[in-house]
Amino acid sequence: MSPELEGVRSDPDYRFALYIAGDTDLSRRAEANLRRIFENCLPRQYVLEVIDVVINPRLAMQDRVTITPMAVKLHPEPIRKVIGDFTDRCKVLSGLGIETVHGQDENQESSR
Amino acid sequence: MTNQEFGDLLPLEKIPTGIEGFEHISLGGLVEGRTTLLVGTSGSGKTVFTVELLFRAITQFSRPGVFVTFEERPVDIVRNVRRLGWNLGELVEQGKLAFIDGSFDRSITAETGTYDLSGIISQISYAVKTVGAKLVILDSLGALFHQYSDPAILRREIFRITDVLQSLGVTSVMTSERLEEFGPISRHGIEEFVTDCVIVLRHVLDEEHVRRTIQIHKMRGTLHHDGQFPFLIDDRGVSILPLSAMELKQLSSSERISFGNVDLDGMAGGGLFRDSIILVSGPTGGGKTLMCATFVAESCRKGERVLLLGYEESREQLLRNAQSWGVDFDKWEKQGLLRMVCQYPEAQGLEGHLLSIRREIESFKPRRMVMDSVSALERIANLRVFREFLIGLTSYVKQEQVCTLLTCTTPELSGGESITESHISTITDAIILLRYVMIDTSLRRGMIIIKMRGSQHAKDIREFTIDNQGLHVGRPLSNIHDILSGIPSATSAVPSS
Numbered sequence: 001m002s003p004e005l006e007g008v009r010s011d012p013d014y015r016f017a018l019y020i021a022g023d024t025d026l027s028r029r030a031e032a033n034l035r036r037i038f039e040n041c042l043p044r045q046y047v048l049e050v051i052d053v054v055i056n057p058r059l060a061m062q063d064r065v066t067i068t069p070m071a072v073k074l075h076p077e078p079i080r081k082v083i084g085d086f087t088d089r090c091k092v093l094s095g096l097g098i099e100t101v102h103g104q105d106e107n108q109e110s111s112r
Numbered sequence: 113m114t115n116q117e118f119g120d121l122l123p124l125e126k127i128p129t130g131i132e133g134f135e136h137i138s139l140g141g142l143v144e145g146r147t148t149l150l151v152g153t154s155g156s157g158k159t160v161f162t163v164e165l166l167f168r169a170i171t172q173f174s175r176p177g178v179f180v181t182f183e184e185r186p187v188d189i190v191r192n193v194r195r196l197g198w199n200l201g202e203l204v205e206q207g208k209l210a211f212i213d214g215s216f217d218r219s220i221t222a223e224t225g226t227y228d229l230s231g232i233i234s235q236i237s238y239a240v241k242t243v244g245a246k247l248v249i250l251d252s253l254g255a256l257f258h259q260y261s262d263p264a265i266l267r268r269e270i271f272r273i274t275d276v277l278q279s280l281g282v283t284s285v286m287t288s289e290r291l292e293e294f295g296p297i298s299r300h301g302i303e304e305f306v307t308d309c310v311i312v313l314r315h316v317l318d319e320e321h322v323r324r325t326i327q328i329h330k331m332r333g334t335l336h337h338d339g340q341f342p343f344l345i346d347d348r349g350v351s352i353l354p355l356s357a358m359e360l361k362q363l364s365s366s367e368r369i370s371f372g373n374v375d376l377d378g379m380a381g382g383g384l385f386r387d388s389i390i391l392v393s394g395p396t397g398g399g400k401t402l403m404c405a406t407f408v409a410e411s412c413r414k415g416e417r418v419l420l421l422g423y424e425e426s427r428e429q430l431l432r433n434a435q436s437w438g439v440d441f442d443k444w445e446k447q448g449l450l451r452m453v454c455q456y457p458e459a460q461g462l463e464g465h466l467l468s469i470r471r472e473i474e475s476f477k478p479r480r481m482v483m484d485s486v487s488a489l490e491r492i493a494n495l496r497v498f499r500e501f502l503i504g505l506t507s508y509v510k511q512e513q514v515c516t517l518l519t520c521t522t523p524e525l526s527g528g529e530s531i532t533e534s535h536i537s538t539i540t541d542a543i544i545l546l547r548y549v550m551i552d553t554s555l556r557r558g559m560i561i562i563k564m565r566g567s568q569h570a571k572d573i574r575e576f577t578i579d580n581q582g583l584h585v586g587r588p589l590s591n592i593h594d595i596l597s598g599i600p601s602a603t604s605a606v607p608s609s
């Protein structure tokens with residue numbers, strides 16, 4: 001999987017990985033929800049790498065992925081992880097340790 | 113690797129585990145290609161049991177394995193079993209073992225929405241294919257329920273894992289916690305999903321010793337032994353003592369060997385059978401220890417190894433006693449014909465004693481064995497456990513064809529029945545009672561053989577004497593009553609009580 005750059009910055013403030021398992025409804029929903037949250041709160045400040053553990057189980061082993069979907073904040077440290085399909089924006093942000101100035105309220109991310 | 117589909121009607125096969133005693137109680141081992149659930153309270157030995165399963169599968173049966181740990185970290189597991197001489201790190205390097213670390217990940221800070229265990233399932237499938245695994249361990253499922261908050265998801269996913277394992281064609285063992293020793297099978301209702309085989313490990317305190325037991329609660333589609341079997345965890349790992357599951361074989365040897373005393377051989381119809389178990393019962397000072405010394409001496413004179421287990425007297429006392437009858441234990445021990453092991457009954461539980469005895473027999477390979485006295489072991493356990501111990505002991509010495517002399521100290525000077533006697537009489541081949549007998553005003557010694565399986569024997573009560581040459585059997589004593597249970601006395605004498 002190659003990193004999918006969002007915007008043009010070469011040294012983004014945030015680096016994330018999203019582990020999913022196969023091309024399923026759950027995987028697609030999780031990725032869409034996560035991207036929506038990041039786009040909204042961290043526009044042009046992040047990269048997100050999506051890793052499919054079915055295609056790349058060796059990475060799942062190396063990175064100790066028990067649960068999918070799982071979002072990991074790789075940079076800046078400390079590493080923080082949140083599991084689920086990211087339906088609760090506040091939980092995702094606080095779980096990943098992201099303090100955002102764009103803290104304006106938005107509707108809950110879609111859960112279906 | 114075959115995919116066991118619905119229409120595949122081959123009967124379930126079992127694969128051996130190499131764990132001492134397990135094949136015996138399970139009648140062959142783990143059910144191949146299925147998931148076995150191993151449950152037990154905290155500290156009941158689940159992890160050691162599963163690590164041993166894996167270690168032996170790899171080293172004894174060339175079956176690679178995968179260990180999925182949800183509780184301890186792999187490094188801790190590897191380190192913990194080093195004291196048992198198991199080098200798991202080496203097996204990982206050789207590509208025969210893979211660890212999957214599903215232990216608590218403190219960097220996971222939140223759950224939001226729905227999720228599943230696809231991560232671990234992908235890892236398991238990958239690891240099984242990479243090492244060519246035949247056995248997969250998951251220890252323990254309960255830890256998953258502590259790490260993740262949605263039990264409904266976890267139950268569904270555990271069910272999915274068992275499906276995946278079965279489709280991979282591997283045999284697997286999952287562990288789970290119980291809160292109480294005799295409560296529900298497992299804490300999170302996992303057994304509803306893993307329904308093929310359930311094994312329960314227990315540990316309870318019995319007479320100040322921890323008593324561990326293993327029970328095969330269910331083994332679908334195959335036979336197994338019911339009941340709880342004691343097991344121990346020591347420096348060789350898990351040893352299950354199959355006790356009552358052991359077959360009590362009948363005498364198979366017609367070869368006679370000597371007591372070491374011509375008169376006794378004569379009373380017994382020509383000596384003892386090679387694979388017999390003889391119980392000598394009598395009060396303190398009644399001549400039991402002398403009979404033991406005579407038996408030991410005979411063995412050594414014939415150049416046959418003999419194992420002497422002392423539970424009442426120290427080594428020095430045993431040496432001194434024998435010396436007083438002109439028997440030199442020390443010399444024979446130096447020649448390697450005699451091995452003396454003295455231990456306080458309280459030194460360990462009965463399962464521990466039994467295992468020690470088995471290990472002694474395994475390594476020393478004696479033709480004869482003496483236990484003086486087996487009744488000293490009565491006090492360290494309850495009756496049921498004691499009886500199991502006796503059955504386990506006697507069936508083992510029979511299997512190994514060790515002619516065994518057991519002594520039993522009667523509680524009263526005059527005789528009477530002891531616990532040991534009443535529990536052991538059915539499993540011994542010969543019983544000899546040594547008793548004090550009151551005749552007129554003097555205390556004399558009498559003996560009677562009350563049982564001699566497979567042979568004629570003298571039925572009368574013989575007087576005997578002890579001097580520094582040993583034991584001498586004399587004339588029959590007549591008119592003696594109550595030698596079996598009461599206080600023996602002669603009719604010519606004034607009743608003593």
